Amino acid sequence: MEFGTIAAIATPMGEGGIGIVRVSGSESIPIVDKIFKGSSQLSTVDSHTIHYGHLIEPGTEEIQDEVMVSVMKGPRTFTREDVVEINCHGGIVSVNRTLQMVLEQGAQLAEPGEFTKRAFLNGRIDLSQAEAVIDLIRAKTDRAMSIALQQSEGKLSRLVQRLRQEILTLLAHVEVNIDYPEHDVESVTRAMLLEESEQIQKALETLLQTSRQGKILREGLSTVIIGRPNVGKSSLLNSLIQENKAIVTDIPGTTRDVIEEYVNIRGVPLKLVDTAGIRDTEDIVERIGVEKSRQLLREADLILLVLNYNEPLTSEDLALFEVAQGLNTIVIVNKIDLPQRLDLAKVEKQMLSAPLITLSVLEEQGIDQLEEAIAALFFKGQIMQEDQTYISNARHIALVKEAIQLIDEFRNSIEMGMPVDISAFDLKRTWEILGEIIGDTASDSLLDQIFSQFCLGK
Numbered sequence: 001m002e003f004g005t006i007a008a009i010a011t012p013m014g015e016g017g018i019g020i021v022r023v024s025g026s027e028s029i030p031i032v033d034k035i036f037k038g039s040s041q042l043s044t045v046d047s048h049t050i051h052y053g054h055l056i057e058p059g060t061e062e063i064q065d066e067v068m069v070s071v072m073k074g075p076r077t078f079t080r081e082d083v084v085e086i087n088c089h090g091g092i093v094s095v096n097r098t099l100q101m102v103l104e105q106g107a108q109l110a111e112p113g114e115f116t117k118r119a120f121l122n123g124r125i126d127l128s129q130a131e132a133v134i135d136l137i138r139a140k141t142d143r144a145m146s147i148a149l150q151q152s153e154g155k156l157s158r159l160v161q162r163l164r165q166e167i168l169t170l171l172a173h174v175e176v177n178i179d180y181p182e183h184d185v186e187s188v189t190r191a192m193l194l195e196e197s198e199q200i201q202k203a204l205e206t207l208l209q210t211s212r213q214g215k216i217l218r219e220g221l222s223t224v225i226i227g228r229p230n231v232g233k234s235s236l237l238n239s240l241i242q243e244n245k246a247i248v249t250d251i252p253g254t255t256r257d258v259i260e261e262y263v264n265i266r267g268v269p270l271k272l273v274d275t276a277g278i279r280d281t282e283d284i285v286e287r288i289g290v291e292k293s294r295q296l297l298r299e300a301d302l303i304l305l306v307l308n309y310n311e312p313l314t315s316e317d318l319a320l321f322e323v324a325q326g327l328n329t330i331v332i333v334n335k336i337d338l339p340q341r342l343d344l345a346k347v348e349k350q351m352l353s354a355p356l357i358t359l360s361v362l363e364e365q366g367i368d369q370l371e372e373a374i375a376a377l378f379f380k381g382q383i384m385q386e387d388q389t390y391i392s393n394a395r396h397i398a399l400v401k402e403a404i405q406l407i408d409e410f411r412n413s414i415e416m417g418m419p420v421d422i423s424a425f426d427l428k429r430t431w432e433i434l435g436e437i438i439g440d441t442a443s444d445s446l447l448d449q450i451f452s453q454f455c456l457g458k
């Protein structure tokens, strides 16, 4: 496929030793050639070589920067197109000027993710791998990063392809059945179809089960800290942020959009929610009432309800318990460095099954236990397995759910004694739906594939 030539800054904005402007497309080499002066013309050099020289203003020949330029001819590049990367001096002004010069010579400013999109459209990676690149960019923690990396390397694709292959084999058996009805293979086929499809269904269900953790790892556990004024919410928040600075990753070729406050608690990314000013809620209940604040909090994955060890339980505290009822809550009793005025037995009666952590943010006591409680709540005792394939993307989750549903319908109709070739429609749909995960939906190829696999002795 042929697209226009695009360019973008491929390094994170800000101070840095070098900045990279990446250009991709059939015109990338001629475009950069117009503003580059080195010992040779870029159009004459070998692919995958680096050249020292200067950026010059085409009209005036005025030197703008000292650069290293990499020339990589397609298809052995990320986008499969000709790619040129200009390594110039870092810093916003210098990198922006370089980009500007490239744009003036006719390149288009790349949209976010456009290099990856081209890699997909040009067939270098499949859809789920393309999506994983986006996840990589947004990964907030080591774990989210490693999941995305595995996906970008095709781990999810391989699982999906394996399951699709198994479905094709089943469909081939259905074909046999249609072709040789007189051989009484029908009942054997039914039993076999039920057994094999159950395996596929189980594999899909296992995959779906990873989605909750996967989604949280990807998006962060949205967390709200609630409590009366002065109990120490802001102090707790600051302490969590200072001790657990989230790892934010930068991948060349992309721009990071949203900057939110993430902290990494033992591998669990907490996203400290700052919508509607409820991150640090002083008087949320008073302001909007119990019902409304509960609605708001229902969207949170985790509530940290903070109490003051140094003061008796108040009606405001009780209102917060009411609001947090039934939600994923950890009760935190802060300021244990001060004399006790809080009746812990009373607190325990309010909180039902929520864990209780006593701590002092001021004296940095008990924060470890809080972190442990957060991790325990999230992982529910199960340790994430390295070799597990995770899905976290909403599109994939929806497709996997649909596939499970279809297999279920297939199995039901087989059990009910429907003709296998009729039941097989659901199976074919499953194959197509799974294909959407990797961006391969061409349903015409279905029959081709069946026939190329099995010639049925004809």
Ligand code: GDP
Binding pocket: 227, 228, 229, 230, 231, 232, 233, 234, 235, 236, 280, 334, 335, 336, 337, 338, 359, 360, 361, 362, 363
């Ligand atoms: P918020 O209104 O709930 O956000 O509470 P702040 O975090 O602003 O804290 C209110 C006051 O309590 C501040 O003066 C803090 O220094 C103090 N404070 C916070 N945590 C502790 C603690 O563990 N022990 C003591 N003694 N004071 C604390």
Ligand code: ZN
Binding pocket: 233, 234, 235, 280
């Ligand atoms: Zn505060």
